[in-house]
Amino acid sequence: MSEVLPCPRCDAPLQEASILGQSVDRCPARHGLLVEQRRLIPLVEALVSATIEVIDLDDPIEPVPDSHGVAGCPDCARPMTRFGYMETRTVTLDRCQPCGIVWIDEGELEPMIRMNAKTTGRAREREAEVHELERHLSAIVWSSGGDVSDGMLGEGGRLTAIKFVPPSRH
Ligand SMILES: [Zn+2]
Ligand SMILES: [Zn+2]
Secondary structure, eight states, X not given: OOXXXXXXXXXXXXXXXXXXXXEEEEOTTSSEEEEEHHHHHHHHHHHHHHHGGGOOTTSOXXXXXXXXXXXXXXXXXXXXXXXXXXXXXXXXXXXXXXXXXXXXXXXXXXHHHHHHHHHHTOSOOOOOOTTHHHHHHHHHHHSSSSSOOGGXXXXXXXXXXOOOOOOOOO
């Protein structure tokens, strides 16, 4: 996505970023992420790998209420269509198939990570603070470059010191 596209929620120009090597467009007001459809699974899998240490499999995954109206595609302006992530009703994403892009609203990414980790069985049983995953995700997804700097990585490349910036709520 080379041209600047507007956020489907607030119309602010989306900002290009690289999250763990996957290019995305981020809303500057943190309404969500625009991802090429083919990059959705690689992005989720990269985020699962980066946060696997703090994913608690026993933590229930609450369905995310799909309270937003139908989003217009930032590229072609046609209404986006909804689809259930991993064919469930837990997380409903918006996509434009002709343009091949998916919109992830703020708050949808965390349950997606948990669902992916559970079904792939890669998460270890571990006692973790409920919000630890949210903090890690927040640092990765919303840090300026979208990549975590070496200074934040400890043994084995795991995230250690994270500066937590609470996401703004809409
Ligand atoms: Zn926005
Ligand atoms: Zn479109």
